[in-house]
Amino acid sequence: MNFLNLGLGELLGLVGAISAGVVALYLLDRSKRHQLVATLRFWSAADVRTELKHRRRIQQPWSLLLQLISLALLLTAIAGPQLGIFDAAGRDHVIVLDTSAWMGSRAGQGILMDQAKANARAYLRSIPRRDRVMLVRADALATPATAFESSRSVLESAIQQSQPGASELNLAQALEFADRAQKLQSQRAGEIVFVGAARVSEEEAALSAVPANLRVVTTSSTLENVGLRKISMRRSPSTPDNWDIFVVVRNYGVRPQSVDLGLQFSKSPAGSRRLTLGPGAEEQATFSYAAKSGGFLEARLNVRDAFPQDDRAVVELPPQASSHVVIYSTEPQLLRPLFGANPQVEAVFDSPDKFDPAVKADVMVLDRFTPPSAPRVPSIWIQPPSSGSPVSVRATKAGMRLDQWHPETIIGAGIRTRDVTLETAESFSPAAGDITVAETSDGPVVVARESNPKQVFIGFHPGRGSMKYQLATPLLIANILRWMTPGAFRQWEFQAGTVGMVNVPVDKDAKADDIHVLDSQDRSLPFTLDNDNSGNNLRFFSGSPGTVRVRMGDREMVYSLTLPDVGEVPWRVPASVHKGVPRPLLGDAAPRDLWPWLALLGGFGLLADWLLYGRSRAFRLRAARTMSPHFKKMAQWRKAS
Amino acid sequence: MPEPLLDRHFLERLERLTIQWQNSLPGLVGGHNTSRFAGSGQEFLDHRQFHHGDDLRAVNWRAFLRLEKLFLKMFQLEPRIPVRLLIDISKSMETGEIDKFHYAQRLAAALCYVGLVRLDSICLQPFSNKLHDAFTASGGRHRFTPAMNFLSALEPSGQTNFLECSRQFCSKYPQRGLTLVISDFLDDRDCEKPLQYLADFGHELILLQIWADEDRQPPWEGELEIEDAETGQKVELSFDGDARAQYTAAFDAHADLIRKVAERNNGRYLGVPTSIPIEQAIFGPLVKSGAVA
Secondary structure (H helix, E strand, O other): OOEOOHHHHHHHHHHHHHHHHHHHHHHHOOOOOEEEEEEHHHHHHHHOOOOOOOOOOOHHHHHHHHHHHHHEEEEHHHEEEEEEOOOOOEEEEEEEEOOOHHHHHHEEEEHHHHHHHHHHHHHHHHHOOOEEEEEEEOOOOEEEEOOOOOOOOHHHHHHHHHHOOOOOOHHHHHHHHHHHHHHHHHOOOOEEEEEEEEEHHHHHHOOOOOOEEEEEEEOOOOOOEEEEEEEEEEEEOOOEEEEEEEEEEEEEOHHHHHEEEEEEOOEEEEEEEEEEEOOOOOOEEEEEEOOOOOOOEEEEEOOOOOOOOOOOOEEEOOOOOOOOOEOOOHHHHHHHHHOOOOOOOOEEOOOOOHHHHHHHHEEEEEEEEOOOOOOOEEEEEEEEOOOOHHHOEEEEEEEEEEEEOOOOOOOOOOOOOOEEEEOOOOOOOOOOOOEEEEEEOEEEEEEEEEOOOOEEEEEOOOOOOHHHHHHHHHHHHHHHHHHHHHHHHHHEEEEEEEOOOEEHHHHHHHOHHHHHEEEEOEOOOOOOEEEEEEEEEEEEEEEEOOOEEEEOOEEEEEEEEEEEEOEEOOOOOOOOOOOOOOOOOHHOOOOOHHHHHHHHHHHHHHHHHHHHHOOOOHHHHHHHHHHHHHHHHHHHHHHOO | OOOOOHHHHHHHHHHHOOOEEEEEEEOOOOOOOOOOOOOEEEEEEEEOOOOOOOOOOHHHHHHHHOOOEHHHHEEEEEOEEEEEEEEOOOHHHHOOOOHHHHHHHHHHHHHHHHHHHOOOEEEEEEEEOOOOOOEEEEEHHHHHHHHHHHHHOOOOOOOOOOOHHHHHHOOOOOOOOOEEEOOOOOOOOOHHHHOOOOOOHHOOEEEEEEEOHHOOOOOOOOOEEEEEEEOEEEEEEEEOOOOHHHHHHHHHHHHHHHHHHHHHHEEEEEEOOOOHHHHHHHHHHHHHHHEOO
């Protein structure tokens, strides 16, 4: 017998305490009460029986016994005893419900998740009702949906609310989590039940280190599916107007498949390819598409398979950025080769007398003149006149030898010259905080000022003299423009991939402080930076679909993690593992509630006590006189007791 | 200052009442009572020598004609017919949720006031196992305050002994009169014979039996320890509804016996439970019985 609500000790203690109270009340109720009366003559006349010696004694032991038994029966009914199973305590099971992306696959009229829910509910019905169950939803992360819970309604509600996720099943982690939860929180460990398709990565396909109490209830996992695995886009290094697009397609099924892959950019066809994929094979298709404007690139597989979620992916591409430069010069032909060579620079030339301090431009170039008012945008000053120059001009000389470049600065990075003599040049006296980029023996000739707006002062003319033929000159202009307008020269890479763990190869000298991993709300995501033989590898995890940006200097990678991460192969369940839903407890083995019968018996006992010994006795005795001698005899016997 | 037994409003209502009796008793009736006998009500006692100043109307002229001497006839002035209130002050009067003793005090005070207003001669005679000191008053309502003080000073004590009290009463009060007995009549011994003594001695009896509801119908049930308020004797018994019915029947039989004693001797009987207010008892059952009108 099993007591659900009270332990046996608690029940006995409660019965004892209440019995003591009942006996005390009984003695108090049935004890003689003292009354002062005017005379005794009528009392003797009333033919009442006197008992002079019985004091503080139980006058009606059968009544007391009946009351105590009835109360004990009622308390036992409250304790909720069950007959049939003699286990004192139930067991604690963990149901690991597969909520990976694959569980959204079509199977019959519904999806695999529906089958898994039905199996989980069937398992719940098969175990004793006092057993507690913890429900764990497992995809890339194992998440407990309930604590160890005995309420079947709560568990069934949690099962019903489970939905397929977007990530791949991490089976080892889920089983380890369930095992640990059972060891830490359960009172008496039951089974760990995995319910789902168990489609995992190739590394986990042969997972055999499983808990000994594992039971697997699998659903169908051999469904045919071809899906997009990854889409990668970046501007072509040779032709910046073009996008280089790489699409990876995988056949998850067991039969070879031929599929049509189509690309659309802003609803216009951008390319198509027919791919033939063997079982478990991956194919990569490469496309090139010219587009300066922004838009949505959609990749679609024209196939009807069990898992349509990975047949389509959409990536938003930004328009090609450019830098707008206004050049005020009396000799524009000298500077036109420098600023017109870069397709990302839109150069506009104008005469100095048309200077406008508020001109709409990203960068302003002032060629050998002093403007009447300070520019409001970043500006490049070429040989500024000593009067009116923001940086003080130390000297103007001919035949200055360019001694040194500072490659550690942003502007001087990668620039060097050899035996260069400047025909005519100005040397500057930089202010505190100014950055010296190049200098001669007479002083700095290229100075950068990180004010707002930024300013760069060049003491020589880059389009004249010896510097006209130096490779350092276009590099210097390019570095200045990149420093002033970093957004226009940012290197973009786009990838549409699957949620979960993402690996990003980064430069070997990349530092974690310079890297920012941001989600779609510009919140920082945690990441790790690992060194391996091939270089640094940045890793971050995204458990839900969304966009993640990785910024490293002027390089930005956008990961559109919208493709579901589908397990590659079904798990090969070890032979030692129990499989299927166990048979439910039926018939005599099922626990049977006894409380209704006990409550009925207790109530009947109290009713009988009231009828036999309670307030209804006077009525009953009068009735006995008028009814039958036998009943009268019975009444006298009760009175004597 | 103790609370007066009767309030002013109640006293005003009592002034309309008169104590009534049925038997013809020798003596002057008080106040507004009328006698069926003609004459002055004087009784001849003796002769004496005439002295100057004596009332010539009392001269025995027949003796003067025969003896030629003036003799004066002396008459015995008959006292008023006494109204005596025998008040039970035994310990048994203390029992009951509503105090029977206090109820008896108030009832006696009310009857005393009725008698004094009608110029009756009132005697308040407390008794238990013997007759205690009595209080006599007559002559009007201004004597009521001492009478009420007397009643208020009474304390319940002793056991009831009707037989002894009857003997003492008959020897103490040879003049017949109206005797009102206010008691619960719950004497362990028989009270029929003593009451019959009083009647046989010529007293007109008005028996006012006072009982508490507990006296007639005990509300208790179960195992009881009963103690006699007068004797202190205890009895342990089991009491139930059936026994209660028998008890009440015995009580009613006892009350019926007292009633029969009164009626047999041309007296009146009235049973008053203390649950009835005193004003309602007087103007209801007491007036209806003819004891007062």
